[in-house]
Amino acid sequence: xxxxxxxxxxxxxxxxxxxxxxxxxxxxxxxxxxxxxxxxxxxxxxxxxxxxxxxxxxxxxxxxxxxxxxxxxxxxxxxxxxxxxxxxxxxxxxxxxxxxxxxxxxxxxxxxxxxxxxxxxxxxxxxxxxxxxxxxxxxxxxxxxxxxxxxxxxxxxxxxxxxxxxxxxxxxxxxxxxxxxxxxxxxxxxxxxxxxxxxxxxxxxxxxxxxxxxxxxxxxxxxxxxxxxxxxxxxxxxxxxxxxxxxxxxxxxxxxxxxxxxxxxxxxxxxxxxxxxxxxxxxxxxxxxxxxxxxxxxxxxxxxxxxxxxxxxxxxxxxxxxxxxxxxxxxxxxxxxxxxxxxxxxxxxxxxxxxxxxxxxxxxxxxxxxxxxxxxxxxxxxxxxxxxxxxxxxxxxxxxxxxxxxxxxxxxxxxxxxxxxxxxxxxxxxxxxxxxxxxxxxxxxxxxxxxxxxxxxxxxxxxxxxxxxxxxxxxxxxxxxxx
Amino acid sequence: xxxxxxxxxxxxxxxxxxxxxxxxxxxxxxxxxxxxxxxxxxxxxxxxxxxxxxxxxxxxxxxxxxxxxxxxxxxxxxxxxxxxxxxxxxxxxxxxxxxxxxxxxxxxxxxxxxxxxxxxxxxxxxxxxxxxxxxxxxxxxxxxxxxxxxxxxxxxxxxxxxxxxxxxxxxxxxxxxxxxxxxxxxxxxxxxxxxxxxxxxxxxxxxxxxxxxxxxxxxxxxxxxxxxxxxxxxxxxxxxxxxxxxxxxxxxxxxxxxxxxxxxxxxxxxxxxxxxxxxxxxxxxxxxxxxxxxxxxxxxxxxxxxxxxxxxxxxxxxxxxxxxxxxxxxxxxxxxxxxxxxxxxxxxxxxxxxxxxxxxxxxxxxxxxxxxxxxxxxxxxxxxxxxxxxxxxxxxxxxxxxxxxxxxxxxxxxxxxxxxxxxxxxxxxxxxxxxxxxxxx
Numbered sequence: 001x002x003x004x005x006x007x008x009x010x011x012x013x014x015x016x017x018x019x020x021x022x023x024x025x026x027x028x029x030x031x032x033x034x035x036x037x038x039x040x041x042x043x044x045x046x047x048x049x050x051x052x053x054x055x056x057x058x059x060x061x062x063x064x065x066x067x068x069x070x071x072x073x074x075x076x077x078x079x080x081x082x083x084x085x086x087x088x089x090x091x092x093x094x095x096x097x098x099x100x101x102x103x104x105x106x107x108x109x110x111x112x113x114x115x116x117x118x119x120x121x122x123x124x125x126x127x128x129x130x131x132x133x134x135x136x137x138x139x140x141x142x143x144x145x146x147x148x149x150x151x152x153x154x155x156x157x158x159x160x161x162x163x164x165x166x167x168x169x170x171x172x173x174x175x176x177x178x179x180x181x182x183x184x185x186x187x188x189x190x191x192x193x194x195x196x197x198x199x200x201x202x203x204x205x206x207x208x209x210x211x212x213x214x215x216x217x218x219x220x221x222x223x224x225x226x227x228x229x230x231x232x233x234x235x236x237x238x239x240x241x242x243x244x245x246x247x248x249x250x251x252x253x254x255x256x257x258x259x260x261x262x263x264x265x266x267x268x269x270x271x272x273x274x275x276x277x278x279x280x281x282x283x284x285x286x287x288x289x290x291x292x293x294x295x296x297x298x299x300x301x302x303x304x305x306x307x308x309x310x311x312x313x314x315x316x317x318x319x320x321x322x323x324x325x326x327x328x329x330x331x332x333x334x335x336x337x338x339x340x341x342x343x344x345x346x347x348x349x350x351x352x353x354x355x356x357x358x359x360x361x362x363x364x365x366x367x368x369x370x371x372x373x374x375x376x377x378x379x380x381x382x383x384x385x386x387x388x389x390x391x392x393x394x395x396x397x398x399x400x401x402x403x404x405x406x407x408x409x410x411x412x413x414x415x416x417x418x419x420x421x422x423x424x425x426x427x428x429x430x431x432x433x434x435x436x437x438x439x440x441x442x443x444x445x446x447x448x449x450x451x452x453x454x455x456x457x458x459x460x461x462x463x464x465x466x467x468x469x470x471x472x473x474x475x476x477x478x479x480x481x482x483x
Numbered sequence: 484x485x486x487x488x489x490x491x492x493x494x495x496x497x498x499x500x501x502x503x504x505x506x507x508x509x510x511x512x513x514x515x516x517x518x519x520x521x522x523x524x525x526x527x528x529x530x531x532x533x534x535x536x537x538x539x540x541x542x543x544x545x546x547x548x549x550x551x552x553x554x555x556x557x558x559x560x561x562x563x564x565x566x567x568x569x570x571x572x573x574x575x576x577x578x579x580x581x582x583x584x585x586x587x588x589x590x591x592x593x594x595x596x597x598x599x600x601x602x603x604x605x606x607x608x609x610x611x612x613x614x615x616x617x618x619x620x621x622x623x624x625x626x627x628x629x630x631x632x633x634x635x636x637x638x639x640x641x642x643x644x645x646x647x648x649x650x651x652x653x654x655x656x657x658x659x660x661x662x663x664x665x666x667x668x669x670x671x672x673x674x675x676x677x678x679x680x681x682x683x684x685x686x687x688x689x690x691x692x693x694x695x696x697x698x699x700x701x702x703x704x705x706x707x708x709x710x711x712x713x714x715x716x717x718x719x720x721x722x723x724x725x726x727x728x729x730x731x732x733x734x735x736x737x738x739x740x741x742x743x744x745x746x747x748x749x750x751x752x753x754x755x756x757x758x759x760x761x762x763x764x765x766x767x768x769x770x771x772x773x774x775x776x777x778x779x780x781x782x783x784x785x786x787x788x789x790x791x792x793x794x795x796x797x798x799x800x801x802x803x804x805x806x807x808x809x810x811x812x813x814x815x816x817x818x819x820x821x822x823x824x825x826x827x828x829x830x831x832x833x834x835x836x837x838x839x840x841x842x843x844x845x846x847x848x849x850x851x852x853x854x855x856x857x858x859x860x861x862x863x864x865x866x867x868x869x870x871x872x873x874x875x876x877x878x879x880x881x882x883x884x885x886x887x888x889x890x891x892x893x894x895x896x897x898x899x900x901x902x903x904x905x906x907x908x909x910x911x912x913x914x915x916x917x918x919x920x921x922x923x924x
Contacts, residue, residue, distance in 0.1 A: 093530070096530050152760050218688055218710075
């Protein structure tokens with residue numbers, strides 16, 4: 001056949017093929033979309049009825065359903081629905097929707113991660129492990145998944161696997177405190193306390209002391225370093241707590257949350273992790289959804305305490321109005337006025353706070369301290385004693401009393417009350433320094449030296465405090481202390 | 484030429500139609516591709532809604548002992564025939580008033596409250612055993628000294644020596660230690676003397692230990708696990724090797740259950756048998772029972788602790804009741820019974836007397852702003868280990884501790900005994916000790 005004839009046949013044939021395929025594609029795609037949409041709707045949990053849920057949540061769920069019913073971006077709408085369910089605590093519905101998403105979008109690592117987190121939250125670790133492994137295949141660089149899987153291995157008594165998994169995270173992120181903490185747990189299981197101590201030192205170093213402090217005490221005890229253990233125990237009071245694995249995919253769920261209580265909890269988590277901006281955003285969101293939520297206003301005030309005092313005062317004031325029993329809201333308002341030098345307003349708020357919260361140890365303490373500042377010592381003593389009775393386990397009120405007795409030269413009383421402060425909080429730096437000073441004043445050389453040794457071992461005592469106390473000792477006894 | 488061209492274009496159009504029809508021959512193609520791409524089993528089996536069937540007439544609540552007073556803190560109740568007169572009694576801890584008390588059944592269903600000991604430093608757990616081998620029951624007291632968070636070494640264990648049912652001489656067994664939450668007597672080393680299993684919550688540090696008996700009222704401590712947050716210990720021969728093993732429920736950020744299998748005299752093989760990576764899982768209660776009646780002890784537990792990292796205590800969707808089924812040989816498998824917000828104090832008992840084990844649990848930290856929040860529920864076992872939640876009570880609220888016993892001695896359905904712990908608002912619907920008498924046949 002001639003080339004021209006060949007073209008005459010081939011061109012129409014090609015056009016026919018393309019047109020047929022195009023029309024076919026259009027028809028097929030539309031039909032498949034319709035069928036997929038019907039299938040999605042059949043697999044989703046039933047739509048909540050009007051009045052069954054709080055307005056905003058209901059609208060959000062209905063919005064996602066409506067998008068699916070219209071056939072608009074089916075996967076995205078289903079994904080949004082899953083996040084809304086999970087973020088607002090409708091976990092059975094979330095499981096059902098996420099299970100569907102695993103099929104709709106099997107290459108997206110987010111869905112198995114969210115479902116694994118949810119199932120592990122119920123205690124179902126085996127299926128969660130499967131899902132985290134799937135997430136890792138899809139996104140090998142998302143470290144929170146690897147850490148959560150490694151943690152789950154610890155819970156499943158798979159220490160060797162956990163060690164390998166934590167080590168991989170450590171290699172990828174050399175400053176990851178959770179990896180070191182996990183490795184420390186493996187080492188403790190093997191009773192290798194030296195290795196555990198090394199790992200914990202790193203986890204403490206890379207988390208500003210928030211990850212690993214609890215185990216550090218135990219490990220130091222095991223290593224026979226009782227003094228250091230005791231010192232770290234004291235430190236745990238200020239660095240108390242434990243931070244969960246930072247997991248942006250999980251934290252992003254809060255964007256879909258309409259429950260003020262959960263938003264406030266999440267804001268607290270962000271604040272703890274040092275992310276004030278996000279904490280403020282979530283607190284404001286909580287207030288938007290529940291303007292009468294005193295805890296949300298209180299949290300917001302807390303977030304603004306350092307950066308924006310007028311906003312902090314306004315938020316605390318609202319919190320006090322909504323819940324007058326929120327003693328810290330009164331206290332923090334008063335303290336802000338004190339920082340601003342408005343003592344009259346500070347005192348008035350402390351008085352109002354005590355009327356509304358007569359059993360608040362912190363308000364009694366602050367009022368007692370104000371009375372001391374106003375040189376009304378005899379009035380301050382019963383107020384501070386009340387604070388001690390209400391919260392005997394904390395040293396502050398004892399020490400405020402000790403300061404009064406020192407000023408009044410009642411050194412025996414000061415000694416006794418400082419001793420009580422140390423019983424309440426072993427290793428309190430101020431109490432230790434008081435004991436040094438009181439011993440020096442009483443010319444008790446050996447006792448002063450003994451207290452100075454405790455100061456040396458206490459990491460919360462600053463270098464300046466140590467040097468000053470050593471200087472007092474030298475002045476009093478004509479020689480440097482033997483430490 | 485023109486005819487040829489028309490014919491040609493007709494052919495083209497026909498071909499297009501044929502292709503179109505051919506393409507439509509498998510309309511499920513795309514959907515099947517999606518479904519096939521996973522092809523594994525569905526996770527929807529984990530989505531279970533617990534029922535809200537009411538069963539409010541099953542029990543009648545009868546207050547016993549002293550009046551409720553102001554915000555009682557009943558931390559633990561234990562049913563035991565303390566005076567061994569054939570009538571079941573109750574011993575309990577009043578943590579706020581530092582008391583261990585005895586509700587003595589002096590005649591059928593008549594109870595008299597007696598203070599066994601004061602100054603017990605926030606007692607939170609009591610057990611009764613004959614610790615000195617003189618034939619009567621003594622009382623073991625676990626003391627935290629402070630119920631709310633504190634990491635000081637302020638825990639203690641006392642044994643109240645029963646001298647004549649009127650005098651209970653306190654022996655301080657350990658002191659200046661992590662806060663103690665559970666001490667139970669058992670002969671671990673087979674020397675014929677009762678040792679102690681010890682759970683210490685502490686706060687930042689805590690532990691699980693066994694205490695070897697070294698003298699009439701002295702013990703030597705052997706730590707088995709050093710983690711904070713132990714709430715309960717349990718003792719049983721889980722692997723049927725003739726030796727007493729231990730389990731411990733460890734809360735705080737760990738949220739784990741550990742077993743200590745006694746393989747020597749005693750030498751323990753310890754390992755974690757279950758855990759959650761959810762740091763807010765809120766483990767709150769544990770007891771032992773042969774739930775599936777296969778002769779091997781299972782481990783029931785709840786999650787619902789209200790003292791977590793939240794602004795105020797309250798329920799979470801994952802709170803509930805579950806057990807670890809003992810698969811023999813020291814292996815366990817997790818079985819969820821159902822949801823219960825703020826769940827505490829699970830106990831296995833045959834509530835309906837139908838021959839299989841049901842489970843009763845409390846909802847201490849439920850949403851008490853909502854009057855429809857459950858305070859106590861039972862999980863009915865249909866005999867095939869399928870569980871249906873049934874609501875026993877909406878109030879009183881803040882029920883924290885539960886025990887079951889045949890208080891009237893008729894061998895019938897079990898009575899329930901609850902204690903109220905009112906540390907948080909709202910301070911409404913308060914109770915102290917309640918005896919729940921079975922009413923339905």
